[in-house]
Amino acid sequence: MSTPTSTERFCVIGIHQAPPDLSKKEFEAGIETLVANWLELPIVKTNALKMDMIFSNALFEGQVRAAGLADSRPFAIIKTEYETVDNMVAVMQHRESQELVAGREEFKQERGASVFSGEVTTKIDKPGSKDRAHGIVILKVPEGELPDHFARKLEALLDRFVALPATQKCVSKCTLLHNGKSLENQLNAMGIHTPRRTFVIHMEYESLYHSMEVVSDAGTLKLLGDAIQDLRVSLIDVSYFGADVIPKFHEEMRPICEAECASSTNS
Template identity: 30%
Template structure:
């Protein structure tokens, strides 16, 4: 398991019933542009991505029993490691995200975004990033094809057990002869570093979940991964063991989709 030099804030946002996917994505895209233009975001963020669903891999998701997503957008913001962030050295607290979340201009943007339900049905949290695979290509621009997996924790598993089981699935996949097809393969584990501040901002408490992100240089490489019989076997067996798509009646938080990534800030 690789350690990480960055931490991440994630917002998972579903479209309200009165908006189509296209309308919702346009509104979130405009919000992302406005956030990226804020001086506090330019100062404190290493990267800001908006991740939009596409349908390129739907057939392959269904073939291994993965549940497809309702209209969903993921916003991820990377910043320095938690240990490095301290607004007041004595308290060793999260400077960058604390400063971001307290910024009046950001707060106003989020209030305005309530017009299209940006916060009300969201789950948002800080996360630790565990990197399983990263290639030289992935260190540059975003890979052409991305898959986002949002897995809700089954009630019979603790947070630690859930993370261990998911890491086990990922390790089995990376041990197969498809690793050269992956540009990156990361696990985003929830932590409560900014939970208090998010709730003060009007976000609901986060759902108990984790996120896996896989990237490949192109669609053909990603399809090779999903069409590999041993990969399919690992996914089917592992996800049956987790039972994530049968133990929770809200499918928005257990879903998988291929995605387009729009990078709004990149300070790496």
């Protein structure tokens, strides 16, 4: 049985990879500082619905090697969700927001960073356990491939994946994020690189054990073979890693944040 697909919120995705001259600890500390400073801005508190900070971990290293993928430098993803594009634009065009990211090493293209506006499409969403394991797949559209054609093929393959019995049993949430054009001009004006069409698949497994069950399932293995052939992706253009997801802000915190802002203004 196919799982209903829903397109929900708009978001900004920042994908950052640790440069060779920084340790994982140093790299993640820099990202944490950036996020903390950004969340202090009133424009962010009043327009954002949710922000997650995602760091790669070593949970799936064995799976990565078994799939023939190369080990990658540590990743960090900053995902901020908004109700509308207008809310996104209000934040991205705000002077203090622009000054905060201007010139930062984490946002430089030569450092492997890419930031883009994206849409979130939910494929599976059901209550999960407290022991959930997160997996992230990042795919770039191959050179010469039409992005819309690639997107249709990828979504068809993802629909087949979520319909597999092993997926239905072991995956509590699966979302597809893909970059659009809604903020491209604003991001370029800020000197932030907008990459060629990129897709991010975020899976939440019931546990690490369940993730292993999905990866070793015969249906999944066949689907992976079909994906490599149908999407014509090079393994160089695919990254897969376990992730630690750290919630930093959600809309229920808005009244608290607004009260703090008012108190600060009146004092």
